[in-house]
Amino acid sequence: MADALQGKKVLILGFARQGQALARWLPSVGASALVIDSRPASEFEIYPDDYPYVSFRFGKEAQEDLSALRGIELVCVSGSVPLELEIVQEAKRRGIRISNDAELFLERCPAPVVGITGSAGKTTTTALTGDILRRAGYRTWVGGNIGHVLLDDLAQIKPDDVVVMELSSFQLDVMTRSPQVGAVLNITPNHLDRHKTMENYIRAKANIVAHQKPHDIAVLCEDDPASIALEIVAGGEIVTFSMRKMVADGAFLAGERLILAGSASYDAQPHVLCERKDIPLRGDHNVLNVLAACALAGSLGLATDRPGIDPDVMGEAVRAFRAVPHRLETVRELNGVTYVNDSIATAPERTIAALRSFHEPLVLLLGGADKDLDWRSCLSLALRKSRHIVLFGKPCAKSVPDKVEKGLQLLGASKDLYTRVETLDEAVARAREVAQVGDVVLLSPGGTSFDAYKDFEERGEHFRALVHAL
DSSP states (O other): OOOTTTTOEEEEEOOSHHHHHHHHHGGGGTOEEEEEESSOGGGOOOOGGGSTTEEEEESHHHHHOGGGGTTOOEEEEOTTSOTTSHHHHHHHHTTOEEEOHHHHHHHHOSSOEEEEEOSSOHHHHHHHHHHHHHHTTOOEEEEESSSSOGGGGGGGOOTTOEEEEEOOHHHHTTOOOOOSEEEEOOOOSOOHHHHOSHHHHHHHHHHHHHTOOTTSEEEEETTOHHHHGGGGTOSSEEEEEESSSOOSSEEEEETTEEEEEGGGSTTSSOEEEEEGGGOOSOSHHHHHHHHHHHHHHHHHHHHSSOOOOOHHHHHHHHHHOOOOTTSSEEEEEETTEEEEEOTTOOSHHHHHHHHTTOOSOEEEEEESBOOSOOOHHHHHHHHHHEEEEEEESOOOTTBHHHHHHHHHHHTTOOGGGEEEESSHHHHHHHHHHHOOTTOEEEEEEESBSTTTSSSHHHHHHHHHHHHHTO
């Protein structure tokens, strides 16, 4: 049967990972595409044989040329492209549908999809959920905002498979379709430079459950007010997880034991999944991530005709799981000092979660570009937990070092409690100077990496290299 996009012309805005996957996939279903990216053509290596039936325009002028909409029947917006762009707004005025790779995948995926979003913990929860489902015997595909774009796998995915898909607020912002099982782990201030208000940010996150059908499952966090509040907009049934209370349907912490209960359990009976000490990850936030993953895996049988998953399998997967790179990743211990890479912390709330994961004295590395977020709680906690704070990064329009230094001064921090440098190289060198035996040097920047790196992964890899070179 012909795809709905056969014979249609699609505009792809942004030629990063998502745009490239769309440019590969669209011709396979008989569509042609025009790619527009505001960056110069010199930044790309494009070979015509790689992208048949695709044309390209580069540069800021191309992005501003509304004539590009002539003949376009669908606009696909990459996550990094602001929806406020005039070409996007004009497409809306003309009644042209706005979508993205994630929504096109969901519309066509023959297998059930478990979708996961949240301000923090998405990748860890997605990876662990995938591990549980694989261990349970399912052919499992993991991707989306984590790893690779799932459109690249679409032709190989079969109805008996399962897909675990991480979804960011940028992707969800334009989506009008929800996965069969969708989780909102938490919602805390993040990406306000993009979404402008918390209301807009929450509205984007809500799309992962807002378009569910009655037999679908929304997995929400009882401990997070913004997450559990989405039960009023969720289209499906509700399963929850909590560290603070027993839940009827879902997963919870009881003393030191993780319990799966109610409809999320394969036989509707409570089952012990594992002990808290069995979780090989630091921090309360990771206990919640494990509970969420187990609630998600248990919910698969509710939303589909698949058999439920044995809780023993879930416990085995939890015990075998290891930290995803750049997320409280222990890099090295040297001369009694432990170096930890938490480059994923691109917002103060994530840094707070990292700080709460350690009892040892910290040498904290903060830096990058700010997202217009409130740092007060983070800095108060950092001063209590840290032996020394190293601020790194060159001054820029949204410099974390600028904002944090002012915040530290307002809190009365003396200048011997922090150091300011320009590069991560200097930050690691300074951290080594001040760290003492038993300390943890923690890279948990609280800001994006775009002031100096391609992404948080490149920043984390640089930190790793610097630490191994000590």
